[in-house]
Amino acid sequence: MNQTSPSKITKKKFSIAVEGNIGSGKSTILSLLDKSYLCDVVVEPIESWTNVNGHNLLAMLYKDPVRWGMTFQAYAQMTLTKLHALQTKKPVKVMERSIYSARYCFVENLYRSKILQQVEHEILNEWFNFMTENGRCNLDMIIYLRTSPEVCLERIKARNRPEEKSIDLNYLTALNNLHEQWLIQKKPYVPCAPVLIVDANQNQELVYKEANEYLTNLVC
Numbered sequence: 001m002n003q004t005s006p007s008k009i010t011k012k013k014f015s016i017a018v019e020g021n022i023g024s025g026k027s028t029i030l031s032l033l034d035k036s037y038l039c040d041v042v043v044e045p046i047e048s049w050t051n052v053n054g055h056n057l058l059a060m061l062y063k064d065p066v067r068w069g070m071t072f073q074a075y076a077q078m079t080l081t082k083l084h085a086l087q088t089k090k091p092v093k094v095m096e097r098s099i100y101s102a103r104y105c106f107v108e109n110l111y112r113s114k115i116l117q118q119v120e121h122e123i124l125n126e127w128f129n130f131m132t133e134n135g136r137c138n139l140d141m142i143i144y145l146r147t148s149p150e151v152c153l154e155r156i157k158a159r160n161r162p163e164e165k166s167i168d169l170n171y172l173t174a175l176n177n178l179h180e181q182w183l184i185q186k187k188p189y190v191p192c193a194p195v196l197i198v199d200a201n202q203n204q205e206l207v208y209k210e211a212n213e214y215l216t217n218l219v220c
């Protein structure tokens with residue numbers, strides 16, 4: 001494990017985002033952390049993106065990204081902002097993803113692929129800047145589940161979500177590069193919190209053990 005240590009905390013509420021490519025294993029780690037007395041896990045249930053008042057926005061996005069990319073990112077940004085604002089009881093609030101990966105990885109990828117228009121990118125960016133500048137989306141730490149795109153693809157195939165059938169290695173590689181630029185190279189975007197890097201190609205029990213040990217040391 002490779003880490004940048006934030007200062008040890010006592011009694012302070014701590015907000016953490018688990019980040020990583022699609023298929024990196026975030027949901028598995030979060031469901032294990034959810035059992036810990038330390039953590040309240042808050043996730044955006046995939047159902048809220050596959051059933052927006054009867055509309056499967058995730059499927060619409062994959063089917064026609066040019067038409068639905070902006071709508072999806074606007075909705076994702078809103079739902080993630082709500083998670084950032086959520087107050088929890090236990091010492092550590094753990095989020096699946098954050099407004100930051102939506103902006104720095106997914107929006108960036110759609111824009112670079114010329115799926116989002118410049119004006120759409122500018123609107124999302126202005127809104128993102130407003131939401132992050134006022135402190136409502138602060139994080140104390142990011143756990144980065146670092147995974148190869150090949151491993152992600154295997155896991156995505158194995159879980160076989162109907163919406164995700166069109167995901168290929170090119171898409172995962174592009175998203176992986178953007179996660180790496182943000183969380184490892186730290187440019188052009190600098191992470192808003194220290195980053196704990198976990199090798200998530202390995203068995204998911206080990207990934208959980210590493211993350212949980214680190215959180216326990218941090219809080220107790």
Ligand code: DGT
Nearest residue numbers: 021022023024025026027028072076097102106164
């Ligand atoms: P895991 O447990 O690491 O495999 O994580 P997943 O795949 O359950 O969760 P996540 O958030 O990586 O992705 C769920 C689906 O939603 C996946 O098809 C990618 C898509 N997705 C998530 N956030 C965004 C976003 O901001 N923009 C776009 N275009 N797609 C997104």
